[in-house]
Amino acid sequence: MRGKDIIFRLALRSIRLHFLRSTLAVLGIVIGVVAIATMGMMGANMTLSVTEQLSDMGNVLVVTESREGGGGGMPGPGGAGGGSDDDDPIPEDQFKDIERIASKYGTVYALYSESDTIEVGDEERRATIYGLDQEVIPEILTLSSGAYPKSTSSVIIGPSLAGRLDLTLGSKIDIGDPDEGATTTVRVVGIIEERGMSMDLNTDSAIIGSEKLFTGIYGGEGEYRQVNIILDDIDEAGNVSDEIEEQLNKKEEQVSVQDSSRMLESITETLGTMTTFVMAIAGISLLVAAVSIFNVMMMSVTERIREIGILRSIGTQKGEVRKMFIYESAILGSLGAVIGAVASLTIGWVVVLAMVGSTEYFFAPASLMYVPFGMAIGFITCVLSGVYPAWSASNLDPIEALRAE
């Protein structure tokens, strides 16, 4: 290799001779690469972990009463817009319609829900109480211990609630505020597996009982809070959603269908936009690095004017002089990119751990791809900032250049 390319050797020598200056230029590139790669990885990890958290509910459609409708002859307890609740309930006949449309695509179930005071021993809390069809419960919820509720006095509870209130199988809970009226005592017969956040049903801190239990306490039979559809095939989400809206909202806006896969998409998109934005900011540091490389290369040209003159006068082609300076910036760029890549992996790990809270997805391709991406951007920036200095060096008049001191 030695001597094969004297132009390369000259470039290498010049870097070695101006070690401090070259180091500073490399450092600029390193910082740029680290900034881009780290920010990119952070965004990717954030997106991946949020997507993972949300993907469980990707196959769920949630139907609620539309905010604009609700009145129009429907037997709503609050009337049009008069209720204190955020949503009006879905009446039984609409539920039947939805079931008719969607049951061939998956499981359709209606649910009651209410937030209320509960009491365990002397401790008072608030919790969400769901009322579900007894037969549907085993289909949609998995228990970590115990059994599914069989009677109107038995319930299953979420793991977070169980943990907070020290509830075990057989524990008793009083539902309702004792100051306002009678309370209902129920017994825990099962504990649900952790499900995480979800759009359809947040069970981790909730009490789930049968429909009868719920209507026994709160009344309002046949007035559901929402109807959930668990699809067998996530690709049907759009079709089913369109079909329901088309049939039920034909005359007036009665229901609204939330397609969680669409929501997931928009969340992912938002995170993507954020990542791009943050990376653009990181790109500014690369711009600074580019200016510094440009400066180093221009100084290198100025300092070596005489040398360039000598090289030209003894028969070095313009292209070869250009090559020498491009080599120089390419060497600086590769050094910066390689060191930057190593630093990105270390710094990126720390940043991801601090900002996202988990490095579970750190080595996923979608995350790691930002390292070569950052390297490439850094290298290209470096070479590009060497182009003008190289060009101006090769176009020096050899006679003028020889005269320089």
Add this chain to the structure above:
Amino acid sequence: MDDQPLIELRDVTKVYSLKSGDVTALDNVSLSIQRGDFVAIMGPSGSGKSTLLNQLGCLDRPTSGDLLIAGRNTREMDDHELTGLRLNTIGYIFQKFNLIPLLSAYENVEYPYLMKHRQEDEYGHISRLLSRVGIDAALARHKPPELSGGQQQRVAIARALVNDPQILLCDEPTGNLDSVTGGQIMEMIRTLNEQGRTVLMVTHDPTVAACAKRRVIIKDGRIT
């Protein structure tokens, strides 16, 4: 073929356009130099002798007139070809030696060799050449700033000779040297001419010019 001069200038004029007005550095210069000649170009400073040498060395182009080297008109050559001419046909020896300070003496000589042959010197050609001009292997490892003026000029001569050029252009080759060293260098250049190389030398020193076979006096851009 033999009567054709190696170098021929036909009405070469060089005008420098400056803000203060045009300066005519060479004014209709015509000159023929035969193969194997040794020409000293003399004249006071500012007379245009360096400009003439720069034309001959293809570092510069005439404003008008033709320069023919080995029968080829340089006007018809592009920069790439002219640079190739400097690498292969012309050896340049400067007053200030003009060695590359980053490279060792050996590498300075090796540089044009590599540029021409694109491979390392496997035959010891460079080392032999260096020892012929009086630079031994130990000295050859030094960088130019560590060598004396005489040693540097010897390295520069070796560099000029490494690609076996037909023409040797010398710009005040002894100008930065003491008289004893200068004498040695001149002796070396004369030997090279005797071996068949065409030598053109710019000098204002009459004793140096005395080594030449022919003297050309230039004054105000004209040959007198």
